[in-house]
Structure formats: C-alpha cells, structure tokens
Amino acid sequence: MGESLKTLDCASLSIREINVFLKEAAVHGPDTAVTIINPDSRHNIAVGITQPLDILVQGNVGYYCAGLCDGLTVKITGDTGWGLAENMMSGTITVLGCAGSSAGATMRGGRLVIQKDTGSRCGIAMKGGTIVVGGNTGYMTGFMMQKGNIVVCGDAGEAFGDSLYEGKLFVRGNVRSLGSDAVESDLTPDDIEMLALAIADANVDASPEQFRKIVSGKKLYNFNTKEREIWKLAL
Amino acid sequence: MCGIAGILYFDSDEAASPVGRALTTMSQCLQHRGADSAGVAIFSAPTARPSLQVILPQGIPLPEPQFIDTLAPGRLSGLREIRDGFAATISPLANSNDRRIDLTSSLEKGLPGSVVTSLGYSMSVYKTVGLVERLFPTIAPLTGTHGIAHLRLATESKIDPAHAQPFWGRPYADVAVTHNGHITNYHKLRKKMEARGLTFASQNDSEIIGILIGEQLATGQRLSAALEAVIPTLDGSFSFIVATSQGLGVARDRFATKPLLFVETDELLAIASEQQALHRLLNENIKIQEIQPKEFRTWEKA
Numbered sequence: 001m002g003e004s005l006k007t008l009d010c011a012s013l014s015i016r017e018i019n020v021f022l023k024e025a026a027v028h029g030p031d032t033a034v035t036i037i038n039p040d041s042r043h044n045i046a047v048g049i050t051q052p053l054d055i056l057v058q059g060n061v062g063y064y065c066a067g068l069c070d071g072l073t074v075k076i077t078g079d080t081g082w083g084l085a086e087n088m089m090s091g092t093i094t095v096l097g098c099a100g101s102s103a104g105a106t107m108r109g110g111r112l113v114i115q116k117d118t119g120s121r122c123g124i125a126m127k128g129g130t131i132v133v134g135g136n137t138g139y140m141t142g143f144m145m146q147k148g149n150i151v152v153c154g155d156a157g158e159a160f161g162d163s164l165y166e167g168k169l170f171v172r173g174n175v176r177s178l179g180s181d182a183v184e185s186d187l188t189p190d191d192i193e194m195l196a197l198a199i200a201d202a203n204v205d206a207s208p209e210q211f212r213k214i215v216s217g218k219k220l221y222n223f224n225t226k227e228r229e230i231w232k233l234a235l
Numbered sequence: 236m237c238g239i240a241g242i243l244y245f246d247s248d249e250a251a252s253p254v255g256r257a258l259t260t261m262s263q264c265l266q267h268r269g270a271d272s273a274g275v276a277i278f279s280a281p282t283a284r285p286s287l288q289v290i291l292p293q294g295i296p297l298p299e300p301q302f303i304d305t306l307a308p309g310r311l312s313g314l315r316e317i318r319d320g321f322a323a324t325i326s327p328l329a330n331s332n333d334r335r336i337d338l339t340s341s342l343e344k345g346l347p348g349s350v351v352t353s354l355g356y357s358m359s360v361y362k363t364v365g366l367v368e369r370l371f372p373t374i375a376p377l378t379g380t381h382g383i384a385h386l387r388l389a390t391e392s393k394i395d396p397a398h399a400q401p402f403w404g405r406p407y408a409d410v411a412v413t414h415n416g417h418i419t420n421y422h423k424l425r426k427k428m429e430a431r432g433l434t435f436a437s438q439n440d441s442e443i444i445g446i447l448i449g450e451q452l453a454t455g456q457r458l459s460a461a462l463e464a465v466i467p468t469l470d471g472s473f474s475f476i477v478a479t480s481q482g483l484g485v486a487r488d489r490f491a492t493k494p495l496l497f498v499e500t501d502e503l504l505a506i507a508s509e510q511q512a513l514h515r516l517l518n519e520n521i522k523i524q525e526i527q528p529k530e531f532r533t534w535e536k537a
Contacts, residue, residue, distance in 0.1 A: 041511035059519060062511060079523060081510060082494070100510075100525070101491070119525055120491055139491075139528050158528075 010045070011038040019047055026051035030071075043081065046074060052091070063100070066093050082119065085112050088129065094201070101138065104131045107148070113201045120157070123150045126167065130194070134202035140179065142169050142214075151198040153206055161214045165221075169214040170195060172206055183217040237400075237415040238265030238386035239495070241476040241506035242516075243483050243534055250280035255377030257505070258384040261512035262367045268415075268508060269388030272399035273367035274360060276411035276478055279379035281356035284327065285408055286313075287338065288360060290320040290396045292348030297321055306345035307338050318361065318373060319396050320349070339406060340434060350397035350436045355409035357480045362399035380536075383478045385413040392438040401478070402442040405434065407449025409480040414441035415493045415508060419471035444469070448477050448484075458484045459533040466531055474526070476506055482535040491528035498523055504534050 008021055018036075025032050030052035036059075039045055043062035046055055052071040060078035067086035074093045082100035085093045090110040101119035104112045109129040114122075117135035123142045130149040139157035142150050145164040155173035162179025168191070169182070178184075187195075187208070195208035219227060240261040244252035258275045291297070300314050303323070311323040325338065339351040353360035357380075363369045367386055385400035392398050404410030418424070421440035428446065429435075435442055447468065451461035458477070462484050474493035477484045485506060487495055497506040498513050498521050507513050510523050526532065 041509065041514050060510060060514060062509065078519070079510065098523075100494070120528060138525075 005033050005035070007035045007037060009037050010040060010042065015042060015044050018045060019049070022046055022049050022053060022055065023051075026053040030054075039078075041081065046072065050089075060097070079116075084114075085110075088112065090129075098135070104129070107131070111201070115203055117154070123148070126150070130198065132198040132202050134204050136173065139176070142167065143179070145169075149194060149198075151195060151202070151211070153199065153202050153204045161216075163220055164216045166216060170198075170211040171214065172210045172212075175212075175214075178214065181217040181220045182214050185213045185215045187211065187213050236268050236388045238262070238268030238384075238508045238512075239413045239415050239474065239476055239506075240265060240384040240508070240512055241382070241413070241478065241483050241485070241504075243381035243504040245502060245504070245534075250380050251378045252380060252503075254278075254379040254382040255374040257516055258382050259371050259375045260516050261505070261507050262384045262386055264512035264515050265384075265386045265508055266367055269386040270366055271389040271394045272362065272364045272387045272396070273370060273385065274362035274399045274401050274413075275370065275374050275382055275384040276353070276358055276360045276401040276403075276413070277374065277377050277379045277382040278357045278409070278478060278480060279359075279377075281409075281480060282324075285325045285354060285356050286322055286359075287311075287325060287342075287351055288317060288320065288322045288353040289342055289346070290350050290352050290362065291346065293319075293395070295346075295348065298346060302345075303342075306341050310338055318363065318370075320352075322359075325354075337406060343436075351403070351405065352397070352436070353403050353411070354405070355403075355480070358403075358409045358411060358478070360401060360403060360411060362396045362401075364394060364396060364399065381478060381483055383411060383413045383476045383483070390417070391440070398437045398439050400439075400441055402437070402439070402445050404445025404447075404449030404477075405436060407446070407453055410445050410449040410452065410477065411479075412441065412445035412448065412475055412477045414444055414473055414475040415495075416441075416473035416475070416488065417471045418443055418469055418473065420469070421471075424468065440471075441475075444473070444475055445477065448479075452479065457533075458482065458535055459531075462486055462531045462533065474508070482533060484531065484533040485526050486531035487526045487528055489529045491526075495526040496523050497526065499534075 033054035036057045039059045041060045050070040055074045057076040063081040064083040070089035072091040076095045079097035080099045084103040087106045092111045094113040098116040099114045099118040102121045113132045115134040120138035126145045128148045132151045136154035140159045142161045145167040150169045152171040156175045158176045159179035161182030192208040242257040313324040401411040401413040418440040447465045474495040
C-alpha cells in the first residue's frame, strides 16, 4: 500500500462524489492509496481515473468498475458486474471473486486478473494487455480480439477466440468449442514464461505445460469465395 | 433495458413466505433499470375458485356491480376494488376440464379501454405506471409461495397499466411472465396466434411469451417441456422469468445480452437482473450464478 492512506465509505455518497474523490486522490501522486468500503454492488465505481492510484475495494461492485482508467492498481475482494476494466490503458486490476460479462472489453494494456469465473465475451475486441482468469470463462471469450493475451486456467465456453485477428489465448481445461478461424498452436518459451506469471497471479495450482494455445488461422483476413463455409459460420 | 426479479420459497406449504417483502427489496434495487412502469405477480395457496383482476382506463370510476353482472351474468362474485380497477371471483365452469375461461372478451368489450390483467387460482398481479414504490404499500405485506417483478424502460409500446409487466399469459390461468429484451418476430407470431383464436391485452412484444407458454402448459406439459418447445420459436433478445402455480422458469437467448443472475439455497431461489438485488435480499457473501446463453431452467414444486 502507498504512503497516504484514505478510506472512502460509499454508503452515503453518490457515484459522482466517489469518482471525484478518487480523481482528486490520484492527483496526490502514485503512492496514494484508497480503501473503498460499502461498495454495495453499485455501478461505475472508479471510472475515468487516468492517473496512478492504489485502490482496495472491500466487497462487491456492479457494472463498468475501473473502466476507462489508466495506471490504476485495483484489488476487489468480491465479485464484479459486467464491463469490468473496459478500455483499460495500463495498470493492474485484480478481482478475488467472479466477474460478469465483457470483462476487459477493448482493453489496450495492463493486467486484469479474475481469480474465479467470468461470463461471456471476456476480452471482446481486446487490443493489448493480459487477462488472466483463474476459473472458467463464458462463451465467445476473446471475440474479435486484436492483440494481447488471455489465459484461462479452467474451462472455456463455446466459440473460444471467435474471429480473432491477432493475440493469443491459452486454456488449461476443456474448451466447449473453438470459434470461427481459431486454431491451436504450439507454446513458445516466451509463452511458458508468461504463463508462469499468470498462474501465480491467478493463485491456482497449475503448470504452464498444461495449457493449450489458440491463435488466429487468419482465414477471415481476406474474403475468399471458395471458403464460403467459414464465412457462413463467422458472425 | 428493464429490470426483472423472481423469488421462490421451496418450503412454503403454508404459503406464508414473505414474497411481497422480497420483491419489494429487489425491485427497489432494480428501479434504475426502468422507471416507466412496474409490476409484480404473487402466487399463494390456490383458492377453490379462480379470480380475475381488471384494470380500468385512467379517470373511469368503478362501475356499479349490477353493470358488471350484466357483462358476465352469474359468473362473478365477491367484487372488490383494487388499485386502478376491480377483482372478482369466478363461478364454476360448466366444463371443469376446460382451462380457458373466456370472460375476458365480454368484460373488455363492455368496459371499453379496460384490460383483464390476471386470472387464476393462485396468481395476483399488481401494476402501476411510474416508480415501483407506488406498489409497496400494497405488495410489501403480501405472503405466498413465489412471485416475479418487473421494472420497465419503455421502448416501443404505450406506457399505461395494461402495458406494464408482468403479463398474464391470457387466457391460461396462473401464468405470468416478466421479460427483459425484445422479441423481434412478435408481429409474425401474433398474427399466427390470432388465427388460432388467441387474444392480446397489449401491443407489447413481451406479452406473447406467456401466452405461448400457457398454450403448451394447457396441453398437459410440464413447464420445462413448455419452455423447450417455446424458446426455439422466439427471435430477438430475451432474459425472462415465467411463473406458474408449479414454480418458476427462466430463459436467456443465445447471445445473452440481457443479464440474469440467481442464487439458490436450501430455503429459496432468488433471481434478478443485477447482483445488488440479490445481495440486499440475502447478504454480501452469497454465491451468485449466471443463467448461461441458450440456457433455460425450471424450479418446479414436486
């Protein structure tokens, strides 16, 4: 934790007041730390904070937590609703519980760790950074992903990596089905190194060699009339 | 965006569980998802005879009992005033095997602009335009076995009590649905259903779901089989909860863009659009699960 400690009790504050408090706290420098209590599953907590700040959220949060942020270090002890860390630029966000749908959507950098399960469309249109899921992930994980890594320590739902352009997905458990143009590839030494870090973040008992790697087959890059079957399946 | 919620107490032989209180707590949390209208359907121990509820157009006073009797000679008794309308008990049918009770059209024709919002042995529906808190004095003390709630953000059809949810699956007794989403093949389906003789109380696409399920249940199917038959016919987005005298059912469309979460304990099942409603009803440490894309589930009484 940082040098300057502040506690924010959300019980009697509006979301605007909470976010203004956090923005002002961030002005005091990267060593500032805020503990949020009584978040009560409310939406839009810690949204639009673009300067480094250390935030501990004690409890559950609603939709879009830590969205549009840059350089935050956030730890959430409970569950989150959907749209967690949407379009995050950099920073580290750790959820000890589960996350709803579209966690890390359009994320551009940083590290998002969900220690339990997450819902559908995790990492949709992701453009950078790393998402680590300790448990299972829902359907269409990494849909139209463009860059970055998604590591799933449990099982993956249907259409895993559907229509991805670039980036890498890693899964340790079962995959219900691969998405359109998602193909299996071999682990590289760099992947093994990255996976070792991810496993430690997820706090699971696993080894990098247990993971399968999924990448783009790049068949959807250009339209080919001879491959109409692929396009029929692509959404 | 709409808010939906449901509650079912597994061990409620006495039908004395705090269903109204639970729906009040959850709908208060979901209010921000829709403030145009609200409603709940509460199920309690079945009565010997079915009852119906009628909502009158705004500003129309309660008609004289003698006048109502002319619309349904000898069929209605125990007439009582309810919010925006009246309720009455229906006298036995000549053919007790027939689940269709066609008093609705004669009442709605005789009282222009009125809508029959509920019919059944164990179901009561309460609706209002505006915020759900208007219903709290009425519904909070109500007990029963299970119930559903709806907070509406109107997109297409009118804002009046008739277009508020939950919708009764008319004409089938004890079927109500609360839906978040948009059934895009509504007009196509409705045309076919009207050709089968079914009637509608509103221009709202959500109403169709309960009627389709009621149609299946009337053939003697269980709720899970009814959902299995109905879901493939629905196009568009949906997360819905259906309530019958047997219990609750839920379904989500294949893209699951509308949220639906639930908590199941030994004592109860609670369903809601957002987790805050479930946490406020129970506590902060409950295990919340999500209904999966394409999934449907039922919790039926034995």
